[in-house]
Amino acid sequence: MKLNRLLCGCMLLLPFCIQAQDVGYVPPPSSETEEPGMPLRSALNKLGKLHKISFAYSSKLIDSKKVPAVSSTKKPLPEVLDDMLTPLQLQYKKIDEGLYVIQPALISEQNIAVPIKGTVKDKDGQPIPGVTIQVKGTSVGTVSTPEGTFTLNAPDANVTLLFSYIGYDPQEIALEGRTELNVVMATSSSQLEQVVVVGYGTRRKRDLTGAIGSVQGEELTKQPVNTATQGVQGKLAGVQIISSGAPGSQPLVRVRGTGSMLAGAEPLYVVDGVLTNDIRNINTADIVSMDILKDASSAAIYGVRAANGVVIITTKRGKIGKMEVSYNMNAGFREVAHLVKMANSTQYTDYLKDAAPNVTLPGYNVSTNWYDAILRKGFQQVHNISLSGGSEKFLYYFNAGYLTDEGIVNVNKYDRLTIRSNNEYNISDKLKFVAQFSYMRSNTRYVDLQGIYTNTYRASPLIPVMQHGKYGNTAAFGNVGNPVLTIDKNNDKLQEGRVQGTTYLEYSPWKFLKLRSSMSVNQSNFNRKKYNYKFLNDETTFLIAGGNQQRPESQLTMVKEQNQEWLWDNTATFQQRFGDHDLTVLAGYTAQKYQGEYIEGSRRNVPISTDLWYLIAGDPNTSTVTADGDKYARTSILGRVNYSYKDKYLATISFRNDASSRFPSENRNGYFPAVGLGWVLSQESFLKDQQIFDFLKLRGSWGRIGNDNIESNLYILTGSTGQQYFFDGKATLGTSLADIKNRNLKWETTEEYDFGLEFTTLKQRLTGEINYYNKKTIDALVGVKIPGLLGDPDNEYITNAGSFVNKGWEFTLQWKDKINEDFDYTFGGNLTLNDNEVTGLNQGQPLLKGGVGGQGPVTKTDNGHPIGSFFVYDALGVFVDQAAVDAYLNKDGQKIQPDAKPGDLRYRDANNDGRITVDDKIYAGSYQPKLYYGLNAGVNYKGIDLSMDFYGNAGNKIYNGKKAFRYEITDNVESDYADKRWTATRPSATDPRVLSNSMPASTYFIESGNFFRLNNVTLGYTLPKQLLERMKMNRLRICLTSQNLFTVKRFSGFSPEMISTNPKADGFISAQNNSSPLESGIELMPYPTTRTFAAGLNVTF
Structure with missing residues (x-):
C-alpha cells in the first residue's frame, strides 16, 4: 500500500x-x-x-x-x-x-514510379529494425521492419537512398538502376553517440558531465580471459588492472589510485542492478558493455560504496526478429610467462663453499629444476551457445557457457558452468516486466600456493624429485619440504554455486514518466573439502629418512559458507523536452540486507578412501570447530537531475543519503551530493565557422562519496568467554575483553574535483579526451598502536585518523578511419599520471607494515609520502676488500660499520651521526606507479581482422622479498646472483657474498617495477556474406589469439605486476586478493603470470 x-x-x-x-x-x-x-x-x-x-x-x-x-x-x-x-x-x-x-509530407502517388525493396543488417548478419530509409532530397521514406526488410516507392531508379539509425554510421547508396538492396550498416564510428550506463539510467556520451570509461563486450570476447575485468587491461585511462595467473582468480582493479588504507579498495560492481564485489561468475560472452564511473560526480549516485569507483556491467538482451542461434568457442593452452632461473648444481655447490663450508653435500648426481617438476602447460577451453530473439511483446536471451582451465601447476584446475536468461515482457504499451537470472557452478582443485612456491624456490638442486617411487628428502638437507610431495599429499577441492537474479516492473502512466520497482537477489555458497594424506619421514616415503616433512595423522577439513543478499530499488524517472530544454529527473529509494554464515570443522585419522571422507569417520577426540557470521543492512534515498539547453549547456546534480548498520547509530547516515557542468563549445556561434573541431566540450564536476567496506562490528566491544579467575578463593568462569573498539567510528569520505576536455576532429576520425582530477580522502581508517595495558591483544585501535590524496591527469587519443568498403583501421592509446600522498595522520603515528622474515617492516606510511612507501637502509654497494671496510669512517675517524667484512653490503649514514642505526632508513619509492598506459591498433581488410593491445606502467618499485626471506643458509639462490656475487677471487661491487635472513631491509632488494607488455594479439577471418548465404549462416569467424605474448622489464622476479603480497590457498572465502595497500609491492611467492595461445570459432545462424 x-x-x-x-x-x-x-x-x-x-x-x-x-x-x-x-x-x-x-x-x-x-x-x-x-x-x-x-x-x-x-x-x-x-x-x-x-x-x-x-x-x-x-x-x-x-x-x-x-x-x-x-x-x-x-x-x-x-x-x-x-x-x-x-x-x-x-x-x-x-x-x-x-x-x-x-x-x-507524403508525395502523391502520381509522382511515384519505382518500387524499391531490400534488407538492412549489421556486420554480423543480424537484421536491424527501425532503420530510417529516405530518398535523398525528398521526404519519401520508410523504416525497416523487425526482420530488417523495407519497401518504398522512389521517383526513379537513379536516386540516392539515405540510411540512418542510432549507434550506426549513416550511409548514402546510389541505386544506379537497382531495385533491390542488401545493406550492411557499421557500428557508429562516433563515440559521442554511444549510450553509456550511468547508474539508474543511461546518457549519450556527448551529454556526460562526469568521467566515464566504456568498453564494449565484443572487445572483451576477443581475448581468452576468464574474468571480464582482465579484458579491460590497458584500455581505459585511470583504470589499473592487475591479473594473477591463478585459475578462477579475480583481478585487482584500482580506479584513479589507491582509495583506502584499511577499508576495501576495490570498486563496486553492478551487474544488471545486482551490487556485488565478485564477478567471477559473469560469463564474458554475456556482456554488452562495461562502463566504469571514475569520478565522484558520476559515482555519487551509489554513495556509500562508490569511493573506489563503480563498474557497471550490462548483459545481453533479445532483439526483435527471428531466433538467432550463436555458438562460440576458444581452446588452447597456458604456460608460465616468466620464471626466476635458479642456480644449478654446480653454481649451488660453489655458493655453499662460501656460505656453509661445513655442510655435507648429498651424493646424488643430479641438477634438479624444481619449477619443471611442479609446472606444466595447462589446457583451457571455453564454449558458449546462445539463443535470442523476440517480438514487440516478448524479448528473450539465453546463454549456457562452460569453461575449463587446468592452470600451470600440477593438479590445479578450474571448471565453471554458467547459465543466463534475460527476458522482457511488454504486457501493454504502459507496463513492462523484466526477469534476469544467472547461475554459476564451479569446481576448483586448489594447491597450497604459498608452501609450494616457497619450497620450489628454496629446494636444493642436489636432491632428486623422486627415484624408484620414493621422494627426494629435501627436508633432511636444508629444512625445506619437497614441493612435489606437498602437491601429491594434499587434496583440496572447492565447489562454489552462485545465483543472481533481478526482476522489475516498469509502469509508464504517461510516456514522459517511468515508475520502476526492482528486486535483486544474490546468493552464494561454498563447500570446501581438504584432505591431508598421512605420510612419515621414513624410508617408505623418502629415499633417505629424516627431516621434518611428515604428517603422522591424516586430516580432513570441511568448510561451508552461505551468503544471501537482497536489494530492493524503487525509482521514478521523468524525461521531457521543452523546446530547447531537455530535462530528466530521477528519484528513488533503496533497501539492502546481507547475511552470511561460515563454519569449519576438522578431524584427524580419517580413512584414505574418498568414500569415507566425512568428519564422522575421523577421531572425535581431535575435533575442531570454527564458526563465524556477518550481517548488515543499508537504506538509501537518491535523486538526480540532468538538464541540457540546446544540447549545448549541460548540468547534472545528484544526491544520495545512505544509512549503514556498519557504523554506530550517531554516525550511521552519510550524505553524498555531486554536481557536474558541461559546455559544448562546438555548438556556439563563435566557433561554427572553425574547421578544426567537429565536437568540443568542456566539463567540470565535484562530488562526495563514502566507503563502508569494513568489518560489520568494528565499533562493538567484544569479549572472550572461558577465562577463569579467582573470586573469594574460588575459581570462577569469566569473560575477558577481546579488543578495544572505537564507538565514534565513522565513514571514510572522499571528495573529488574533476575537469575534462573532450573533442573530435578531422571529420570525426580523431577522438580525444583530457582529464584532471583531485581526489581527497578524509577520516580514513587506520590502526593506531596503543599501550598493552589497555587490554587489546593486538595493541591496536582502529579509528578515523588518516587522510590522503590522489591527483593526476588522464589522456586518451583514438584514430579511426575507413579507406573504402573493404579496408578500415584504428589505433590509439591512453596515459594516466597519478600522484598519491598521505596528507594527515592525525594521531601522529606512522604505519609500519610488510614484514619480510627477520628484516621486520619494510614499508612506512607517513605524511608527505605515498601509501605503503618502502622505508629501508640505503645500500651503497659492496665492500670489495678489507681496505674498503677500513676506509669507511665517520668524522671522528671511527669505522661506520665496524663488524663488516669484505663482500658485505655498505649502508649510507643518512643522518650523519657516524654509525648505522634505524635512524638511517630512507624512503625508497612506492609500489604505486607514477604513470600507466595502454596502446591499441587494429585493421580490417576484406574479412581479415588483426588487433594488438599493449600496456605497461612506470615509476613504481618492487621489494624482492623472496630473495630477502632466507629460511636456511642452505636455501638455493638465483642463478644470476650465483654468478655475480662477491667472492675473494671475483670481488663484485654490487652483490654481497652471502644472503641471510639477518640482513637488514635495504635498497639492495628494491627493483624497478617498470614494464611494457604486448597483452593481446588476435588474427581473425570472417567468411564473406555470399558464401554464408549458401551455407545458411549469418556469420562465421575463426581466429587465433595470444595473451601476454612478451614483456619488457627490468625486474628480476616473476612478474612486475603485484596482485598480492602473499597468496593463500583459501582466499576463496571473500573472492578478493589479500593484498593490503599498506604492504603491497612485496614479492614473496606469487602465482606466476601466464601466456596463452588459443584458437576460436564463432558461428551464428
Missing part, C-alpha cells in the same frame, strides 16, 4: 507533461503573429499559445526551417498550418484536441 501511494503521488505531481523521448515539446509561447523568415520552431510556439495546443516533432526535422510567408492568425488553424508547412514539405497530423504531430 505504501508503494502504491508513493507511485500515485508521483503521477499526480506531473499530470501536465507529455511524451517526448525523441521529439520536441512546445510550451505556450508569448506572441500571436508569424513573420517571414521566423524560425519554424518559434512560429509553432506562438500558435501553441494562441490555440492552447501542443506540437510534437523531431528537432532535426524543423531546426533549419523558417516560415516562408506571413500567415494570418485570423485564419482557421488548419489553413494556417497548411500555409506554413506545405512549402517546407511538411504536414501535420492531429492526435487529439490538444496535440498535433509535425511530420514529413
Whole structure:
C-alpha cells in the first residue's frame, strides 16, 4: 500500500507533461503573429499559445526551417498550418484536441514510379529494425521492419537512398538502376553517440558531465580471459588492472589510485542492478558493455560504496526478429610467462663453499629444476551457445557457457558452468516486466600456493624429485619440504554455486514518466573439502629418512559458507523536452540486507578412501570447530537531475543519503551530493565557422562519496568467554575483553574535483579526451598502536585518523578511419599520471607494515609520502676488500660499520651521526606507479581482422622479498646472483657474498617495477556474406589469439605486476586478493603470470 501511494503521488505531481523521448515539446509561447523568415520552431510556439495546443516533432526535422510567408492568425488553424508547412514539405497530423504531430509530407502517388525493396543488417548478419530509409532530397521514406526488410516507392531508379539509425554510421547508396538492396550498416564510428550506463539510467556520451570509461563486450570476447575485468587491461585511462595467473582468480582493479588504507579498495560492481564485489561468475560472452564511473560526480549516485569507483556491467538482451542461434568457442593452452632461473648444481655447490663450508653435500648426481617438476602447460577451453530473439511483446536471451582451465601447476584446475536468461515482457504499451537470472557452478582443485612456491624456490638442486617411487628428502638437507610431495599429499577441492537474479516492473502512466520497482537477489555458497594424506619421514616415503616433512595423522577439513543478499530499488524517472530544454529527473529509494554464515570443522585419522571422507569417520577426540557470521543492512534515498539547453549547456546534480548498520547509530547516515557542468563549445556561434573541431566540450564536476567496506562490528566491544579467575578463593568462569573498539567510528569520505576536455576532429576520425582530477580522502581508517595495558591483544585501535590524496591527469587519443568498403583501421592509446600522498595522520603515528622474515617492516606510511612507501637502509654497494671496510669512517675517524667484512653490503649514514642505526632508513619509492598506459591498433581488410593491445606502467618499485626471506643458509639462490656475487677471487661491487635472513631491509632488494607488455594479439577471418548465404549462416569467424605474448622489464622476479603480497590457498572465502595497500609491492611467492595461445570459432545462424 505504501508503494502504491508513493507511485500515485508521483503521477499526480506531473499530470501536465507529455511524451517526448525523441521529439520536441512546445510550451505556450508569448506572441500571436508569424513573420517571414521566423524560425519554424518559434512560429509553432506562438500558435501553441494562441490555440492552447501542443506540437510534437523531431528537432532535426524543423531546426533549419523558417516560415516562408506571413500567415494570418485570423485564419482557421488548419489553413494556417497548411500555409506554413506545405512549402517546407511538411504536414501535420492531429492526435487529439490538444496535440498535433509535425511530420514529413507524403508525395502523391502520381509522382511515384519505382518500387524499391531490400534488407538492412549489421556486420554480423543480424537484421536491424527501425532503420530510417529516405530518398535523398525528398521526404519519401520508410523504416525497416523487425526482420530488417523495407519497401518504398522512389521517383526513379537513379536516386540516392539515405540510411540512418542510432549507434550506426549513416550511409548514402546510389541505386544506379537497382531495385533491390542488401545493406550492411557499421557500428557508429562516433563515440559521442554511444549510450553509456550511468547508474539508474543511461546518457549519450556527448551529454556526460562526469568521467566515464566504456568498453564494449565484443572487445572483451576477443581475448581468452576468464574474468571480464582482465579484458579491460590497458584500455581505459585511470583504470589499473592487475591479473594473477591463478585459475578462477579475480583481478585487482584500482580506479584513479589507491582509495583506502584499511577499508576495501576495490570498486563496486553492478551487474544488471545486482551490487556485488565478485564477478567471477559473469560469463564474458554475456556482456554488452562495461562502463566504469571514475569520478565522484558520476559515482555519487551509489554513495556509500562508490569511493573506489563503480563498474557497471550490462548483459545481453533479445532483439526483435527471428531466433538467432550463436555458438562460440576458444581452446588452447597456458604456460608460465616468466620464471626466476635458479642456480644449478654446480653454481649451488660453489655458493655453499662460501656460505656453509661445513655442510655435507648429498651424493646424488643430479641438477634438479624444481619449477619443471611442479609446472606444466595447462589446457583451457571455453564454449558458449546462445539463443535470442523476440517480438514487440516478448524479448528473450539465453546463454549456457562452460569453461575449463587446468592452470600451470600440477593438479590445479578450474571448471565453471554458467547459465543466463534475460527476458522482457511488454504486457501493454504502459507496463513492462523484466526477469534476469544467472547461475554459476564451479569446481576448483586448489594447491597450497604459498608452501609450494616457497619450497620450489628454496629446494636444493642436489636432491632428486623422486627415484624408484620414493621422494627426494629435501627436508633432511636444508629444512625445506619437497614441493612435489606437498602437491601429491594434499587434496583440496572447492565447489562454489552462485545465483543472481533481478526482476522489475516498469509502469509508464504517461510516456514522459517511468515508475520502476526492482528486486535483486544474490546468493552464494561454498563447500570446501581438504584432505591431508598421512605420510612419515621414513624410508617408505623418502629415499633417505629424516627431516621434518611428515604428517603422522591424516586430516580432513570441511568448510561451508552461505551468503544471501537482497536489494530492493524503487525509482521514478521523468524525461521531457521543452523546446530547447531537455530535462530528466530521477528519484528513488533503496533497501539492502546481507547475511552470511561460515563454519569449519576438522578431524584427524580419517580413512584414505574418498568414500569415507566425512568428519564422522575421523577421531572425535581431535575435533575442531570454527564458526563465524556477518550481517548488515543499508537504506538509501537518491535523486538526480540532468538538464541540457540546446544540447549545448549541460548540468547534472545528484544526491544520495545512505544509512549503514556498519557504523554506530550517531554516525550511521552519510550524505553524498555531486554536481557536474558541461559546455559544448562546438555548438556556439563563435566557433561554427572553425574547421578544426567537429565536437568540443568542456566539463567540470565535484562530488562526495563514502566507503563502508569494513568489518560489520568494528565499533562493538567484544569479549572472550572461558577465562577463569579467582573470586573469594574460588575459581570462577569469566569473560575477558577481546579488543578495544572505537564507538565514534565513522565513514571514510572522499571528495573529488574533476575537469575534462573532450573533442573530435578531422571529420570525426580523431577522438580525444583530457582529464584532471583531485581526489581527497578524509577520516580514513587506520590502526593506531596503543599501550598493552589497555587490554587489546593486538595493541591496536582502529579509528578515523588518516587522510590522503590522489591527483593526476588522464589522456586518451583514438584514430579511426575507413579507406573504402573493404579496408578500415584504428589505433590509439591512453596515459594516466597519478600522484598519491598521505596528507594527515592525525594521531601522529606512522604505519609500519610488510614484514619480510627477520628484516621486520619494510614499508612506512607517513605524511608527505605515498601509501605503503618502502622505508629501508640505503645500500651503497659492496665492500670489495678489507681496505674498503677500513676506509669507511665517520668524522671522528671511527669505522661506520665496524663488524663488516669484505663482500658485505655498505649502508649510507643518512643522518650523519657516524654509525648505522634505524635512524638511517630512507624512503625508497612506492609500489604505486607514477604513470600507466595502454596502446591499441587494429585493421580490417576484406574479412581479415588483426588487433594488438599493449600496456605497461612506470615509476613504481618492487621489494624482492623472496630473495630477502632466507629460511636456511642452505636455501638455493638465483642463478644470476650465483654468478655475480662477491667472492675473494671475483670481488663484485654490487652483490654481497652471502644472503641471510639477518640482513637488514635495504635498497639492495628494491627493483624497478617498470614494464611494457604486448597483452593481446588476435588474427581473425570472417567468411564473406555470399558464401554464408549458401551455407545458411549469418556469420562465421575463426581466429587465433595470444595473451601476454612478451614483456619488457627490468625486474628480476616473476612478474612486475603485484596482485598480492602473499597468496593463500583459501582466499576463496571473500573472492578478493589479500593484498593490503599498506604492504603491497612485496614479492614473496606469487602465482606466476601466464601466456596463452588459443584458437576460436564463432558461428551464428
